Structure formats: structure tokens, C-alpha cells
Amino acid sequence: MSRIISVANQKGGVGKTTTAVNISSILAKRGKKVMLIDADPQGNASSGLGLEKDAENSLYDVLINDVDIESTLQDTDIKKLKVCPSNMSLAGAEVELVSQMSREQRLKEKIDVIKDEYDFIIIDCPPSLGLITLNAFTASDSVLIPVQCEYFALEGLGQLLNTINLVKKHLNKNLEIEGAVLTMYDMRTNLSNQVVKEVKRYFDDKVYKTVIPRNIKLSEAPSYGMPITLYDGKSKGARAYEKLTKEILKNDEIRNNQE
Ligand SMILES: Nc1ncnc2c1ncn2[C@@H]1O[C@H](COP(=O)(O)OP(=O)(O)O)[C@@H](O)[C@H]1O
Ligand SMILES: [Mg+2]
Secondary structure: OOEEEEEOOOOOOOOHHHHHHHHHHHHHHOOOOEEEEEOOOOOHHHHHOOOOOOOOOOHHHHHHOOOOHHHHOEEOOOOOEEEEOOOOHHHHHHHHHHHOOOOOOHHHHHHHHHHHHOOEEEEEOOOOOOHHHHHHHHHOOEEEEEEEOOOOOOOOHHHHHHHHHHHHHHOOOOOEEEEEEEEOEOOOOHHHHHHHHHHHHHHHHHEOOOOOEOOHHHHHHHHHOOOHHHHHOOOHHHHHHHHHHHHHHHHHHHHHHHO
């Protein structure tokens, strides 16, 4: 059974891409077959894994030109991890989709055909709640929400949860919250501790025990085109993402046993 997870928060710079790239890489290193879909026109997940942005086919062609996901996939340095890349052209898709039939279902239709070949499909969402994100939510089993430890961390989360509920009601009744993960935690500041408490109150048992620390290695790795496990597997950042991935796998196991 495959699990399709959107990594989303309409705020930019909260750690979506860092989380999507690193959990995808760690799942693949642990032997899972993983597809990472870069759904942000910025293409940071693609470049963060060392892929060229001028790929012949990208997510844009999947959404607009009826190209199969399979033909966009690029290999990475991790054998079991494949990427559907994106680039600036995807920004146009947000506009072009508006006038199309079943415009929220495009990605789901494409993923449905190949999902059984993967254990995990991770979608790195753009910093908005537009049609690309709606496509991601419609195609997903769940949403993983990175929350940055900063002032106003909770700002916008109501709108995000509202969107998830609307998708549940109209487009994908099975959509769940996978979990919220606190990112860029700085243990030296009181603020971080305060945010952790607030987020735990807000999401209740849906917050991961693992908190991702602010770690310079995590921010350096993408410029070398590497996930943290390849760039510095012993760093605090790498260990934190290993722990988070274990939690995700554990929850998956519990869920599968219940079914
Ligand atoms: N835990 C972390 N420690 C230090 N820097 C981080 C951490 N997580 C993300 N960053 C950096 O912060 C910036 C924003 O992160 P990113 O994952 O791109 O966020 P988003 O995808 O939500 O916009 C990037 O430069 C990234 O390298
Ligand atoms: Mg991003």
C-alpha cells in the first residue's frame, strides 16, 4: 500500500522543502520506494537534490500537457528515490488550470496510475493555497505541516486547516492530517519553547515528538545538491530528520495494522 503525503503550509520559509527532501531521502535509504513530487515553481526540492531545472518534462507538463508522471521522473544519488521536478513554468499552471475541466483532480488522476509502484509519494507544496496545492491535497492521503518556531507561528494555520476541511468535504473525503512538525527550533530562546507549547495545544496529539533544530548543515546541504544524510549524516539536523522519519514509519505501521 502506498502512502501519499503533501508537505504544506502556505507560509514560505518554514521548512517544507527541507522536510520533504530529507524525509524522502531517509525513507528511500531505509529501502522504501519513494517518489518526491516538486510542486513549487521555485523548484527548490529539485535543485536541492542536484537536479537540473531545465528537465524536458516537469510537473507542469503533467498538469497541463497530459504527460505521464513516469516520463518526468529523474534519478537521484539515492537509488530508491525518484523526483518529478518542477521549474518556473509551473507558476503558469496555477493560472492555466483555472479554465480546465476537473482542474483539482489532475494530479490525482496521474498519480493513481502509478501509485502502487511506490511505498511513499511525497509532495512538496508551494507557499500558497491555490490550485496546485488543491491538486496535491486531492491526490493525498494526508498533509504533513511544518511549523517554524517563531513569532506568529500559528498565524495562517486556521486557514490551512480550513482548506483541508473543504477538500475533505468536496474533493477527497479520506484526507487526514499526518502531523505537525516543529522546525528551526533554537533551544537558547524562550520563544521557541513558547511556540512548541502553543503548537502542541493547537494540534494536540498530532504533533511529532521530534523537533527539528536550527542547524547550519541543513541549510548548507541544498547548495551542494545533497540531502542531509549524504551531506553530513552525523549532524544534529540529520539525526532529527532520521527520528522524524521513524515516527512517520511507526504511525504508518500502526495505521496498516488497524486496517
Ligand atoms: N532546521 C533548519 N535549520 C537551519 N536552516 C533551515 C532549517 N530548515 C530550513 N532551513 C533553511 O531555511 C530556508 C527555508 O527553508 P525551506 O525548507 O526552503 O522552507 P519552505 O519550503 O517552507 O519555503 C532555507 O534556506 C533552508 O535551507
Ligand atoms: Mg519550499
